[in-house]
Amino acid sequence: MKTAVIGGTGFVGSRLVKRLRSTGHETTSHGRSTGLDLLTGAGLPEALRSVDVVVLTIDAPSFDAAASPFFRSTTLNLLEAADREGVGHIVLLSIVGIDRVPGVDYYAAKVLQEDLVRSGPVPFSVVRATQFMEFVEPIMSWTSEGDVVRLPTTRLQPIAVADVVDTLADVAAGAPVDGIVDVAGPEVFPLDELGRVTLRAHGDQRTVVVDESAGLFGAVPENAIIAPPGARIGSVYYADWLTNEPPVS
Numbered sequence: 001m002k003t004a005v006i007g008g009t010g011f012v013g014s015r016l017v018k019r020l021r022s023t024g025h026e027t028t029s030h031g032r033s034t035g036l037d038l039l040t041g042a043g044l045p046e047a048l049r050s051v052d053v054v055v056l057t058i059d060a061p062s063f064d065a066a067a068s069p070f071f072r073s074t075t076l077n078l079l080e081a082a083d084r085e086g087v088g089h090i091v092l093l094s095i096v097g098i099d100r101v102p103g104v105d106y107y108a109a110k111v112l113q114e115d116l117v118r119s120g121p122v123p124f125s126v127v128r129a130t131q132f133m134e135f136v137e138p139i140m141s142w143t144s145e146g147d148v149v150r151l152p153t154t155r156l157q158p159i160a161v162a163d164v165v166d167t168l169a170d171v172a173a174g175a176p177v178d179g180i181v182d183v184a185g186p187e188v189f190p191l192d193e194l195g196r197v198t199l200r201a202h203g204d205q206r207t208v209v210v211d212e213s214a215g216l217f218g219a220v221p222e223n224a225i226i227a228p229p230g231a232r233i234g235s236v237y238y239a240d241w242l243t244n245e246p247p248v249s
């Protein structure tokens with residue numbers, strides 16, 4: 001079985017490519033830097049030739065309203081080429097709860113990406129993950145000023161990217177589910193508490209101040225992005241991840 005990871009040069013995709021190859025799967029990795037541009041379709045037929053499974057882990061260049069036209073064009077180009085080349089399964093990486101959060105441009109764009117895959121001609125699986133543990137620091141940096149980090153009490157269920165990669169690899173090796181597989185970390189934290197735990201672990205003297213309107217997650221209703229019952233639960237706890245934190249590369 002041959003798998004193509006589109007977004008294989010990115011944060012999640014590169015780890016997935018490594019994982020699949022280490023377990024003996026024939027895997028190719030694609031992004032603009034390898035000559036495949038999903039926006040224009042350049043390089044697509046060559047990338048999909050004889051491919052059984054495509055895992056889509058691309059991301060938009062920005063989290064604003066421009067994300068929707070990006071996901072529309074890239075997804076439609078992929079679906080058309082995948083249908084033509086006889087790809088049997090598309091696995092899409094998405095985000096838990098995006099359809100329960102109105103008014104966030106990036107989430108609306110991910111819903112659009114999911115809808116296009118769902119209504120497309122190729123059998124599919126959507127893997128919806130919660131926020132990556134590796135993403136907590138960037139979240140804090142958005143609303144950090146001087147010695148203060150402003151964070152809402154929105155509940156998050158952070159997951160280590162290694163657990164996301166495990167799920168993507170399993171789903172890619174199986175039959176299309178024609179639906180959603182949710183995957184989440186083993187614990188739920190209010191975001192302000194997650195911030196304090198993170199600062200403490202890093203010996204960072206900044207203070208977390210609760211601000212329910214701060215950042216992207218200020219717009220998220222309580223529990224909206226917590227995994228639903230039946231989700232697959234990752235094995236890595238945040239405290240352990242902080243202790244053994246691998247460098248983000």
Ligand SMILES: NC(=O)c1ccc[n+]([C@@H]2O[C@H](COP(=O)([O-])OP(=O)(O)OC[C@H]3O[C@@H](n4cnc5c(N)ncnc54)[C@H](OP(=O)(O)O)[C@@H]3O)[C@@H](O)[C@H]2O)c1
Nearest residue numbers: 007009010011012031032033037038039058059131132135
């Ligand atoms: N952050 C979170 O907590 C979280 C949680 C759940 C799900 N997700 C989802 O995870 C996905 C992957 O995130 P990530 O952090 O791995 O993203 P990333 O590191 O920014 O990687 C993006 C990938 O997309 C490729 N790409 C971008 N534009 C392209 C184009 N026009 N044609 C072909 N390839 C293109 C990039 O390759 P080149 O630069 O070589 O083109 C790169 O391989 C996203 O869809 C995100 O929504 C994120």
